Amino acid sequence: MNKNERKKTQQHNPTLAIVLSILFAGLGQSYNRRFIKGTILIIVEAAFLITMYDFINIGLWGIVTLGTIPRVDHSIILLIQGIIAVLVLAFAIGLYIFNIIDAKRDAEKLRDGEKIPTLMDSMKNTYDKGFPYMLVIPGLFMLVFVVILPLLFMVSLAFTDYNLYNSPPRNLLNWVGFENFTKLLESGIWKDTFFSVFTWTIVWTVVATTLQIALGLLLALLVNDKRIKFKRTIRTVLILPWAVPAFVSILIFSALFNSEFGAINRDILGPIGLAVPWMSDPFWAKMALILIQTWLGFPFVFALFTGVLQSIPGDMYEAADIDGASRFQKFKNITFPFVLFATAPLLIMQYAGNFNNFNIIYLFNEGGPAVRGQNAGGTDILISWVYKLTFDTNNYNMAAAITIIMGVIVSAFAFYQFRKTASFKEEGNL
Amino acid sequence: MKKLSLIFFALLLIGLLAACGPQRSEEGTNNENDANTADDSANTADSGNEEGAMPDKPEKLTVWMNDQESQLNAIEATAKQYTEETGIEIEIKGMAMLDMVEKLDLDGPSGNGPDIFYQPHDRIGDLVVRGLADPINLGDAADQYTDTAINAVTYDEEIWGVPNVVETYALYYNKDIVGDEAPATMEDINAIMSEYTNKSNDEYGFLAEANNFYYMYPYFAGNGGYVFANENGVYDPQDIGLANEGSVKGAELIQSWFNDGYLPKEITADIQNGLFKDGKVATIINGPWMMKEYEEALGDSLGAAPLPLLDNGENPKSFVGVKTYMLSYYSENKEWATDFMKYLTNSEQAMNYFKTAGEMPARKDALDDPAIADDQLVSAFAEQATYGEPMPSIPQMQQVWDPMNAALQFIAKGDNVEDVLTEAVGTIKDNIAASGQ
Amino acid sequence: MTRKTKSNIEVAFIYLFFVLMAIIIAYPLIWTVGISLNPGTNMYSSQMIPENWSFEHYKWLFTSPDSDYLIWYKNSLVVAVTNSVVSVFLTALIAYAFSRYQFVGRRYGLYAFLLLQMFPALMGMVALYILLNLVGLLDSLYGLVLIYIGGQIPFNAWLVKGYFDTIPRELDEAARIDGAGHFKVFFQIMLPLAKPILAVVALFNFMAPFMDFLLPRIVLSSPEKYTLALGLFNFINQQFSTNFTRFAAGAILIAVPIAVVFLFLQRYLISGLTSGATKG
Helix, strand or coil, rough: CHHHHHHHHHHCCCHHHHHHHHHHCHHHHHHHHHHHHHHHHHHHHHHHHHHHHHHHHHHHHHHHHHHCCCCCCCCCHHHHHHHHHHHHHHHHHHHHHHHHHHHHHHHHHHHHHCCCHHHCCCCHHHHHHHHHHHHHHHHHHHHHHHHHHHHHHHHHHHCCCCCCCCCCCCCCEECCCCHHHHHHHHHHHHHHHHHHHHHHHHHHHHHHHHHHHHHHHHHHHHHHCCCCCCCCHHHHHHHHHHHHHHHHHHHHHHCCCCCCCCCHHHHHHHCCCCCCCCCCCCHHHHHHHEEEEEHHHHHHHHHHHHHHHHHHCHHHHHHHHCCCCCCHHHHHHHHHHHHHHHHHHHHHHHHHHHHHHHHHHHHHCCCCCCCCCCCCCCCCCCCHHHHHHHHCCCCCCHHHHHHHHHHHHHHHHHHHHHCCCCHHHHHHHH | CCHHHHHHHHHHHHHHHHHHHCCCHHHHHHHHEEEEEEEEHHHEEEEEHCCCCCCCCCCCEEEEEEHHHHHHHHHHHEEEEEEHHHCCCCEEEEEEEEHHHHHHHHHHHHHCCCCCCEEEEHHHHHHHHCCCCCCCCCHHHHHHCHHHHHHHHEEECCCCCEEEEEEEEEEEEEEHHHHCCCEHHHHHHHHHHHCCCCCHHCCCCEECCCCCHHHHHHHHHHCCCCCEECCCCEEEEEEEECCCCCHHHHHHHHHHHHHHCCCCCCCCCCHHHHHHHHHCCEEEEECCCHHHHHHHHHHHEEEEEEEECCCCCCCCEEEEEEEEEHHHHHHHHHHHHHHHHHHCCCHHHHHHHHHHHCCCCCCCHHHHCHHHHHCCHHHHHHHHHHHEECCCCCHHHHHHHHHHHHHHHHHHHHCCCCHHHHHHHHHHHHHHHHCCC | CCHHHHHHHHEEEEEEHHHHHHHHHHHHHHHHHHHHHHCCCCCCCCCCCCCCCCHHHHHHHHCCCCCCHHHHHHHHHHHHHHHHHHHHHHHHHHHHHHCCCCCCCCCCCHHHHHCCCCCCCCCHHHHHHHHHHHHCCCCCHHHCCCCCCCHHHHHHHHHHHHHHHHHEEEHHHHHHHHHCHHHHHHHHHHHHHCCHHHHHHHHHHHHHHHCHHHHHHHHHCHHHHCCCHHHHHHHCCCCCCCCCHHHHHHHHHHHHHHHHHHHCCCCHHHHHHHHHHHCC
């Protein structure tokens, strides 16, 4: 009997298991004589096919054609259902591949004469192996719908002809390939505005973010000074701008900066003869925005750096003292690299956040003041310009195209910087 | 082996894509036909305009109304009476007008949409292009509405809305400063400006949102400017008259207010309303929506008058907005919905609406109604509305606002008016071209 | 002697700088309070320290039959508390997986999502709108909370994972030898030790609904479902009548509780954020 079984297993054929699994999930497992697993997989696939077939069928048809009959087919809804169908399908395919690999592994084990694990063992094994997935999957599921779905939708729009005059339900959308991108680069009205807005977006991101980081660092260093007392109170005051909802502060600032009626010109700059046209001159409007963003943004950086400074090992400074280093040298060679190194990913996110900082631009002056011969306002950054295109002029396809370009720029930058920081490298080597 | 399975899935996917799609091409064409027949029957039913020609009564009609409380109260009272008379139940849902379009876009096709919704008339073009509204046959009733209102809701030679309310801006004045007699001409205004303006004290003879094209249009149009040329109710988006001689003249007038230092450059609605309510402003351009707030602040000192005559003796042509009930394309009871819309705006109900919601009806007979004619404030706006022009309702209008508001900012700064306007018209044309039409 | 004087002068300058910062920080905030105490609706005729100040706007918010302020407050608290509790739990689970287990996508999963989130989401909002419509959660606080919870995961999971990585593995290995299961290690070792960072995550997620008006503006349409930020924003976003003084009063009543919670958690905030971020 023992001999018999041995012989039988040697004949077990992994290729056959794979083929069976491809034909229908679970067949390969059943062939491997793991009947419970096999049955579960067969039921899962059957249930999936029965319940989801129609949805996926229509979804895929919809995303390819975007509808065929105006009025009956709503291209936008079809598009979104199509994306959902693709996502569901991708998940199913993932499971399917897992099923095939699993069948192959089990078959190979069986061939090599390993014992089929008992039910208890295999359940425990599945639980152990599957545990991290169990932890991650609820969150992943939400992320797919909250982050991936909107992103794919937007990317899709950039390749359609969706604008006011061609909008559902009366009209159907069509796929137009890269037409929107070529239009963006060729047609004068888009090109000129795009580049001038882009330039200011970069300046804004770099200057505003760097200022808020610099101020946060300076304050953190000063509060950390051994000679300073009342540290708790000072920190409390310095964190205050963070605790007030930003949209409230921005709107209040917008009122205070009004050059004829706002308090800043009336009460502070006016009496000393320095009144400035904050809202109607593009240069001063930009200055005002940078100042406001610094006010809003430094407390976060300050809180972050305060903690990091406390964690710098004291012996590094002692060693420097023995070498007779000046304070500036200590700052330059110990504090600054340490702080920057430790917080790099968060600082990168600060830059990315300002690149996409719609709130402040829109709430302060709606991107104004106007600039001669340009389609966007003087302080419009890419994202606020996109907002105008979308909601004021219904140029959805162009807005989506610009958004993709923005997204690629900012995430490529962030990716590059993440790669450069050690924390990411360590992560990769684990 | 992995590769093999990948290829397998790729094949599977292609198979899925190629093979299928919903089995319903028949059904689709049927729907289309249904819609057409519905249109046809609506036409025949309305030309008869008698109960006999109407289809069966639906159980209920759904209406989306602007979500302001007084307006909802007004329409609910009317709906009650209509239900008593006809037995048709009316369901009213309050919703901000701007949100309605997006909602209708989704709810209409899925069958959860309303029969009737409420929109400002300048969105008609937009709604028609999207295919969310259906034209309405008003029959003889069309004569009862003011000409301006009917012009406003006409698009592509068809009527798309039942006018409920007309509104435009006019001149408010503070009797304590100007006296009981309203300023009648721009000369009067100039005199008040030079006499009373004292910026350091926040005192102004005349205020208006001069960076907002909506309020400044009368000075363009009164001198011969126009947004889009209009022939027999059809707008020509290629022919823009905002840089012609008349427009330049109007814009120069606006610029002179800044050059003389009479108007502040960074004016906002909030600022000017506050100053006027504090009694620091002699005259101000604003709409009837501010009447209640101004009255609370100034009491009997508040006066209103049509916009003062221009130097050429013309009335400034203000933009008139018409709020209108519209018929959803997806309504299954178009005849009865039309009937209800007419009922809502008949002379009795229109006055009831005015009394509850305080908005000026779009009917000819309303002007003579003592409730309006004897009210000095309301009648000023009613009169100004007869001089005004409806805002163009074609979708291209959306491309006009931003460039023109920008142009007004440059004009305020003192740039050459003709250059600025020519440039703005160029931008408008470019934007129209780029927006896909 | 000279050295000491120099040091004293230096300290004096530092304090002076702090005073200057305090003034710059306080100036707009004091104005906000001032505006909220001014009678009338207009902010430009307001004074920083009003002569005839009154609480009329506060009174209106709480007592006027036209005011939905209390409902908004309740909505915001519901959203904030749910978001905060669910997010902390879900995020901690995910961070636990990333910190202690091997699985497909572990290395780059979080970073990939962090990068994807840098794509501006404005246009994608339409997709969320239609998705919520599809599942019947439009104009519902649950729909709003779901999106908040989903959207916060990458950043916060990254922070918490960074913190978990600083907890010595020997601790959970010892527990496992004693027979503790996956969940027992999580609940009895990881969670208690990670309190500071969990407090930070809870705080972030509690604050977010009070500060955001863009998403509610798209998801919520009936005034009785508004959150505070959206309701307040509408006070001043109305086309024809803005009410800045009332807005200021409503804003103060948001800012005060948040600021208090914030300042109480300050210590956690600094330590948790630091170790989470630097080791992430």
